Amino acid sequence: MIKFFPSFISKVMNVLFRGRRSIRLGVYGPPNGGKTTLANRIAKDWLGEEVGTVSPIPHETREINVKERITVRSGRKELTFNLFDTPGIATKIDYEDFLKHGLKEKEAKKRAKEATKGVIEAIKWLDNVDAVIVVLDATKDPLSQVNLTIIGNLAARKIPVLIVGNKIDLKKAKIKKIEAAFPQYSVVGVSAKYGTKIDEFYDELLNIFR
Amino acid sequence: MLTLEFVPYDEIATMSSIGRIRKLLNIAKKDKIVLLEGRLKKEEEAELIKTTMEEINEEFKGIELEVIYPVKSNADFITKLKTNFVDFIAGNRLGLTIIGPSSIVKAIKKDPTKIQLLAQELKNKRKKRKK
Numbered sequence: 001m002i003k004f005f006p007s008f009i010s011k012v013m014n015v016l017f018r019g020r021r022s023i024r025l026g027v028y029g030p031p032n033g034g035k036t037t038l039a040n041r042i043a044k045d046w047l048g049e050e051v052g053t054v055s056p057i058p059h060e061t062r063e064i065n066v067k068e069r070i071t072v073r074s075g076r077k078e079l080t081f082n083l084f085d086t087p088g089i090a091t092k093i094d095y096e097d098f099l100k101h102g103l104k105e106k107e108a109k110k111r112a113k114e115a116t117k118g119v120i121e122a123i124k125w126l127d128n129v130d131a132v133i134v135v136l137d138a139t140k141d142p143l144s145q146v147n148l149t150i151i152g153n154l155a156a157r158k159i160p161v162l163i164v165g166n167k168i169d170l171k172k173a174k175i176k177k178i179e180a181a182f183p184q185y186s187v188v189g190v191s192a193k194y195g196t197k198i199d200e201f202y203d204e205l206l207n208i209f210r
Numbered sequence: 211m212l213t214l215e216f217v218p219y220d221e222i223a224t225m226s227s228i229g230r231i232r233k234l235l236n237i238a239k240k241d242k243i244v245l246l247e248g249r250l251k252k253e254e255e256a257e258l259i260k261t262t263m264e265e266i267n268e269e270f271k272g273i274e275l276e277v278i279y280p281v282k283s284n285a286d287f288i289t290k291l292k293t294n295f296v297d298f299i300a301g302n303r304l305g306l307t308i309i310g311p312s313s314i315v316k317a318i319k320k321d322p323t324k325i326q327l328l329a330q331e332l333k334n335k336r337k338k339r340k341k
Binding site for chain 2: 089090091092093094095109112116117119120123124126145146148149150152153155156
């Protein structure tokens with residue numbers, strides 16, 4: 001009876017306040033796809049603040065960054081969420097790769113260690129998100145195993161997904177390739193860096209997650 | 211020289227998820243390329259990546275992972291139905307999973323008819339020197 005009571009109260013509270021709860025919106029993807037650039041774009045557009053720093057060196061985001069209570073509006077539609085910008089998911093991390101970007105050995109090793117922890121955290125957090133934006137670099141092959149594993153895991157957990165093909169400002173970007181790779185999902189092409197087609201992204205976000 | 215180790219699905223069929231991941235990762239950590247008959251569950255793939263990250267150090271830099279699965283996500287309804295039936299009967303035996311240590315395998319590229327396994331140049335050079 002004692003054990004039952006707290007869970008009963010929790011259920012009642014959930015029913016009473018269901019409509020007011022912010023959804024936990026995760027931003028997932030491989031490294032350097034532009035997750036933090038997009039998260040910054042969203043947070044800046046609707047809160048006036050940034051979520052994290054961006055860098056051309058992979059694994060710049062090595063821990064989960066959160067921005068709470070972001071409300072996106074378009075017409076009569078509105079969506080409030082807590083945004084979780086996650087580290088890029090990779091199957092390998094070699095500190096020597098960071099040396100090529102000009103980091104010193106000690107710094108590179110530290111970054112590699114933090115990056116491995118970041119990947120672990122990002123995977124663990126798959127169980128804590130209600131909806132996910134998967135950010136893919138539209139200039140790269142969308143059918144990489146990491147992408148398939150991320151999207152497959154979200155599907156297995158029945159988590160709604162919006163796929164963003166980022167970097168459409170680049171000539172090599174091919175949104176059609178992403179659409180063909182994941183025909184069962186909505187795909188929006190954007191340039192998070194320059195804000196290109198960002199309104200289409202917000203409309204789709206409201207259509208899918210609201 | 212590249213060493214490939216074939217793992218029949220029967221060898222992992224009765225194992226727990228952790229046991230499967232441990233077995234496959236142990237082979238990869240011995241600098242061998244794993245050819246697993248069939249595929250892991252999606253949750254196991256994520257767990258494999260997580261475990262790989264936990265074990266990365268200066269010697270072991272991670273893995274290259276690729277799953278070749280005969281049915282595309284945009285296949286027609288009948289093909290999907292057939293595949294689901296085979297999956298139901300045979301478990302996840304369809305397809306092939308390749309796991310290679312990233313110190314040896316630079317990348318695995320796949321298309322419907324062939325698999326390209328690109329070996330690390332540095333490793334080859336070292337081996338050539340040894341010879």
